Amino acid sequence: MKPIQFPLFLIPLLPLLGAAISLIFGQRMRRQSVHLVAVGAVVSACVVALIAIFGHWIGDVSLWSLRAGWPVGTGHGYGAPRLVDTAYTWIASGGLEIKAGFMLDPLSAIMVLVVTFVGALIHIYSCGYMAGDKDYARYFGYLNLFTGSMLILVLGDNLVLMFVGWEGVGLCSYLLIGFWYEKDANASAGKKAFIVNRIGDFGFILGMLLLWATVGTLDYSQLAANAPEALLDKRWHLFYQGVDMLTGQKMYLLDVQPAQLIGLSLFIGAMGKSAQIPLYIWLPDAMAGPTPVSALIHAATMVTAGVYMVVRLNFIYVLSPTVMLIVASVGALTALYAATIAFTQNDIKKVLAYSTVSQLGFMFTAVGVGAFGAGIFHLATHAFFKACLFMCAGAVIHALHEEQDIREMGGLRKYLPVTHWTFLVSCVAIAGLPFFSGFFSKDMIILGTAVNTFAKTDPGVLMLTPGVVKIWTYCLYGVLTLASLCTAFYMFRLYALTFLGKNRTKADVIAKLHTPSNSMRWPLIILAGGAATLGVLGLPAVMAGSGTFKLFGMKLTNGFIFFAGAVTAAQLLLLMAYFFANKVVATHGEEKPASTVWIVQVPVTVIAALLVFLGVWAWKPILWGKTIPADFINTWLAQSVPGRSGITVKAGYTHHLDVAPYIQVSHSWEWIFMGIATVLAIVGVALALAIYRRGPSQPVGSLVASLGWFYRLVHDKYRIDELYDFVIIRPLTWFAWFLRKGVDEFLIDKVLVTGVSYLVYGLGWVGAQLQSGRSRQYIAAVLVGLAVMIFLVVRPTTTMTLRVKGNVVHVRAGTAADKVVGVAGGKFRTKVGVDCNDNGKIEPNERAATPTSWVNCQFDKPGKQKIKMIVDDKRFGTRSETTRVVTIGKERR
Amino acid sequence: MISSVHFLLLSALMFMIGAAGVLLRRNILVVLMSIELMLNGANLALITFSRIQANTHGQSLAFIVVAIAAAEAAVGLAIVVAIFRGRRTTNVDDLDLMKN
Numbered sequence: 001m002k003p004i005q006f007p008l009f010l011i012p013l014l015p016l017l018g019a020a021i022s023l024i025f026g027q028r029m030r031r032q033s034v035h036l037v038a039v040g041a042v043v044s045a046c047v048v049a050l051i052a053i054f055g056h057w058i059g060d061v062s063l064w065s066l067r068a069g070w071p072v073g074t075g076h077g078y079g080a081p082r083l084v085d086t087a088y089t090w091i092a093s094g095g096l097e098i099k100a101g102f103m104l105d106p107l108s109a110i111m112v113l114v115v116t117f118v119g120a121l122i123h124i125y126s127c128g129y130m131a132g133d134k135d136y137a138r139y140f141g142y143l144n145l146f147t148g149s150m151l152i153l154v155l156g157d158n159l160v161l162m163f164v165g166w167e168g169v170g171l172c173s174y175l176l177i178g179f180w181y182e183k184d185a186n187a188s189a190g191k192k193a194f195i196v197n198r199i200g201d202f203g204f205i206l207g208m209l210l211l212w213a214t215v216g217t218l219d220y221s222q223l224a225a226n227a228p229e230a231l232l233d234k235r236w237h238l239f240y241q242g243v244d245m246l247t248g249q250k251m252y253l254l255d256v257q258p259a260q261l262i263g264l265s266l267f268i269g270a271m272g273k274s275a276q277i278p279l280y281i282w283l284p285d286a287m288a289g290p291t292p293v294s295a296l297i298h299a300a301t302m303v304t305a306g307v308y309m310v311v312r313l314n315f316i317y318v319l320s321p322t323v324m325l326i327v328a329s330v331g332a333l334t335a336l337y338a339a340t341i342a343f344t345q346n347d348i349k350k351v352l353a354y355s356t357v358s359q360l361g362f363m364f365t366a367v368g369v370g371a372f373g374a375g376i377f378h379l380a381t382h383a384f385f386k387a388c389l390f391m392c393a394g395a396v397i398h399a400l401h402e403e404q405d406i407r408e409m410g411g412l413r414k415y416l417p418v419t420h421w422t423f424l425v426s427c428v429a430i431a432g433l434p435f436f437s438g439f440f441s442k443d444m445i446i447l448g449t450a451v452n453t454f455a456k457t458d459p460g461v462l463m464l465t466p467g468v469v470k471i472w473t474y475c476l477y478g479v480l481t482l483a484s485l486c487t488a489f490y491m492f493r494l495y496a497l498t499f500l501g502k503n504r505t506k507a508d509v510i511a512k513l514h515t516p517s518n519s520m521r522w523p524l525i526i527l528a529g530g531a532a533t534l535g536v537l538g539l540p541a542v543m544a545g546s547g548t549f550k551l552f553g554m555k556l557t558n559g560f561i562f563f564a565g566a567v568t569a570a571q572l573l574l575l576m577a578y579f580f581a582n583k584v585v586a587t588h589g590e591e592k593p594a595s596t597v598w599i600v601q602v603p604v605t606v607i608a609a610l611l612v613f614l615g616v617w618a619w620k621p622i623l624w625g626k627t628i629p630a631d632f633i634n635t636w637l638a639q640s641v642p643g644r645s646g647i648t649v650k651a652g653y654t655h656h657l658d659v660a661p662y663i664q665v666s667h668s669w670e671w672i673f674m675g676i677a678t679v680l681a682i683v684g685v686a687l688a689l690a691i692y693r694r695g696p697s698q699p700v701g702s703l704v705a706s707l708g709w710f711y712r713l714v715h716d717k718y719r720i721d722e723l724y725d726f727v728i729i730r731p732l733t734w735f736a737w738f739l740r741k742g743v744d745e746f747l748i749d750k751v752l753v754t755g756v757s758y759l760v761y762g763l764g765w766v767g768a769q770l771q772s773g774r775s776r777q778y779i780a781a782v783l784v785g786l787a788v789m790i791f792l793v794v795r796p797t798t799t800m801t802l803r804v805k806g807n808v809v810h811v812r813a814g815t816a817a818d819k820v821v822g823v824a825g826g827k828f829r830t831k832v833g834v835d836c837n838d839n840g841k842i843e844p845n846e847r848a849a850t851p852t853s854w855v856n857c858q859f860d861k862p863g864k865q866k867i868k869m870i871v872d873d874k875r876f877g878t879r880s881e882t883t884r885v886v887t888i889g890k891e892r893r
Numbered sequence: 894m895i896s897s898v899h900f901l902l903l904s905a906l907m908f909m910i911g912a913a914g915v916l917l918r919r920n921i922l923v924v925l926m927s928i929e930l931m932l933n934g935a936n937l938a939l940i941t942f943s944r945i946q947a948n949t950h951g952q953s954l955a956f957i958v959v960a961i962a963a964a965e966a967a968v969g970l971a972i973v974v975a976i977f978r979g980r981r982t983t984n985v986d987d988l989d990l991m992k993n
Contacts, residue, residue: 773992776924776985780916 006052008085008102008155011112014045016148019141026137035127038140042123042147046116052083053109084157091160098218103157106636110376111154111308114383118300119147121523125391126292128519129398139179143296146172150301154308159208159218162309166204166273169302170197176297177289189288196282200272207265211316214258224315231259231319262316263323267330270306275357276334276364281721283357287349291394294349298356299386304379307363311372318370325469328368328449332479335361337718339486343493344715347404348393351494355430356386358483362445365480369473371448373634377538378441380633384534385426385438388527392423395516395524396498400509406494410695411503415513418521420499422528427495429531431488432681434674439681440535442484443674449477450673481680488684496692504695538633802867807888809836809857811867831872836865862888900941907934921973921983925966932962 018041026034086101104112123143130139149172153165171194178190212218215230238254270276275283275298283303287294297303310317310327317324338357345351359382366375397404399416413420429438450473503510516524691697704711713719803810811834832848836857848855859865868883907930914927936955943951977983 771992773989774986775988776916783912783916 004083006083006085006104007048008052008083008104009087010048011045011052011102011116011155012148012151014041014048014148015144015151017041019144019148022137022141022144026141029137031131031136034137034140035123038144039120039123039127041144042116042120045147045151046113046120049104049109049112049116052104053113086157095216096212096218098158098160100161101157102155102161103220104155107308107311107376108154110380110633110636111304112151114304114380115147115150115154115301118383118387118527119150119296121526122292122296122300122387122391123147125295125394125520125523126290128517129292129394130290131517135179139176139290142172142175142179143293146176146296146301150305153305157220159211159220159223162312163201163204163208166269166305167201169297169305170194170201170273173197173286173297173302176293177286179289179293183288186288189282189285193282193286196279197272200269200279203265203268203272205269207262207269210258210262210265214262220312223313227316228319231257231262231316234258257320259316259319260323263320264326266309266313266316267323267327270309270364271330272306273309274303274306274360274364276306276330276361277337278720280334280338280357281724284350284353284717287347287353291349291390291397294353295387295390295394298353299390300383303356303360304363304383307360307367307375307379310364310367311376314367314372317367321469324368324370325472326368328365328473328476331361331364331366331368332449332476332483333361334358335365335483336479336486337361339483339490341714341717342490343486344711346407348396348406348409348494348498349390349404351406351490352386352389352393355389355487355491358487359386359430362442362480362483365476366445366448369448369476371445373637374441374444374448374538376637377633378445380537381429381437381441381531381534384527385429385531388422388426388524388531389430391520391524391527392419392426395419395520398520399513399515400505401512403505403509406497407696408505409498409503410501410505411499413499414503415510416499416515418524419516422524423495423499425528426531427491430491431685432484432677433488433685434678435535436532437534438531439677440538443677444538446477446480446484446677447670447673449473449480451669481676484677485680485684488681489688492685492688493692496689497695500689500693501695537636802884802886804886804888807859807862809859809865809867809886809888810854811857811869833870833872835868835870859888864888897941897945900944901938904934904937904941907931907937909934919984919986921976921985924985925969925973928969929962929966932958 018037021037022029022034029037083104084101085103086099088100089097090100091098123140126139126143130136133139146169149165149168151165153162153169156162156165174190174194176190177193178187181187181190208218211223211227214234215223215227217223217226235255235257237250237252238256241251243249244251272279283298286298289297317327335358338354338361342351342354342358345354359378363375363378363382366372366378395416396409396412396419399412399419400409403409425436429436432439432442691700716722801811832855834848834855834857836855836859857865857867865886865888866883867886868881870879870881872879911927911929911931911934914930915924918924918927936958939951939955939958941951943949943955973983976988980987982988
């Protein structure tokens, strides 16, 4: 299917323009103008994206309208319908050509919608949250810059452009986390985030280089077409070690598959960006930034870039099941690890931060076992409920004037009703209670781990047979289920301690409590609505379209009953929230909310209406007899990610990777898994509510005291930061100190720079001695030179002059002062002899009469002859020889 | 017998004694005298070569050398007198105004 042109560049450009305006002119603009520009930029980017995807009522064709022609699950590849927009060729150097081009295919469509929609809501929320801040314009500038970079990341059609966006969001995370940089802790948190990110980026660049070295391109379409050919079954043998004695095989020091290396390197980048073990340490510290920043960066967008990257490059990851298993294992481990830490935290934002790390672990487990659609689905639902949770936390913090410790909260549901209800909805979603979005997305992931098999494993670092892999994935299932239980527990612990029970806040803080403004409330409501209803995207097969029964004369599917109930419940929540939002709650000294302007209220109302419409649409099948498709998200993503087992690479060769959830699972198993998940979620929720209903509980307190050191360890985040400090930071700091003192101060400054100057001074001093002004010295120099010259002139040289005439060679020694030598007589005579017949002795006929006379050598047979001339100089007492090879038979001069 | 070699050896000896004198003596006048000695050594060598080759080339060159030696001696002594008037020293080592 041919790609279609669309001005996609507008989508990232608008927020970037907004950023430029805010950052350059922001100081001089009024507040209203600043947030008009900022919110307007992101909202218009969202509108453009919606037009691109759904706009077939406006334009000729859009992504949605192209759905009709998609076959479901017919393998990977870039036959997906997509919109493209290539701006220009950015790099053209040697074999590398990178275009600055954008591509909107089903996968990036989901990402763009999530980023722009949730981003727009967060921008609106920030209008209220940051209303009192003096750096208003700078904040919105950075926020727009972040959104623009993230959009470049998801829309780019090659890895380099993705990396541009990758780095851009890393930079903006530094700028935004350290927004209140006057405090050292905030600046350090920003630095930590950026530096840890960069460590991951090293892996990303390595992966890019390896990809270019093996496949030769970095463009997604070309990679998808060429990578399987180039990387399948390819091995690199390096550092030949010889031949194994027993088996006769060649042995190498390194025997790797490039596909594994690439997958691992890119995953290291994802580890840094998406906060997996071991590079998650920046995320909890990043709570030092403003809460909307945490909502945007750490819930919805930046941390999901790693997941997006893995899904985007799925065709590379499926080539090495070993790496996929590693990804899944790291994800599952992170999920459980972060969940355990979240049990013990007392800062509302820290709990949410660890919850984010944990949920990202879920996403990576999903993509690791091949359930790419499930990973993206969880990404989308997580964006909604986590952003809502963070913003509710922000509302609470704002209301209590920067109080963040949940032990100081409690009973806030009376004071902050809207916040309370939206928080509850999002908690229910994240805990995975049935029919809310989190339930469906987590269920899809868990189903993937439980049923997935790697039909073929690649030999490599881990020698795994399919049997071992199967057991391993069952273990992953167990870990994820445990992590879900923990999630339900700690989220409801947070909820209970914050909103239930009696209020524990100090009296003066409560007296000054002010409820969130409209600009803060409406995004909460909308996001909560999304958290409740987004499950429609990924209904499991048992819940839609399988089996019908009649009710009051209407044909219904059994699963659909449940879903309709959930949507109704969500709509009732929305209506309640709407009423609470407009109710006036008594406060003291509340400032006029900054966002009663139309720019905020209009889009917010529109979006709310859209959500209600969605709920009504969900009822449509009941009213009109049609069904909602199951697994919509997998169908939607079918052409971007592999939809079924079997990637046909070459004729007759199929690389099997059975990918969930297209595994055929019997309906009873699906109900069983859903049942287990529901039961565990309910158990977790009930346990947490029972324990914490009235506030921090005594039994738990004594349990904590008895656990003592273990509790402290978990509370201190397993002291990983301290470990890193000891193992990595300190040696580096020592090394830096050594470089400064030893190398820079001593070696370079003292030895090289000062030393060179001393050397020059010394050489100058030596040279100056030549000009002493003393004439005797000058004359001495003249005489010494004269002596040297005479020596050179008079000493014996053994240059040989040859003249070949027929088979007779005339040889003569040449000295520079032939004539003079001839004069000396007696015992000072120089003797010259020529050895013609190569017998080592000088015969009388071979002796030269005078040093400059000719000696004739007679040769009888032609060919190469060696002639040796010996000069015996009695004046200097030296004896030297020269040998020349002469070819007889040729006239030579 | 006494052959050309001995003459040449004598001239070399005279030259070297003169050279040694130029290098080693402190008094300017002695230095000048040593220079004369070197010139005379060269003259002797020239005369000897003339005798060996049985022509007058060497003698004519020696003639010129003598003339030059005389002129040079005159000029040199004039310079010595001028220096002595200013500096009141005949020590060669004290004349180092051209230093550095």
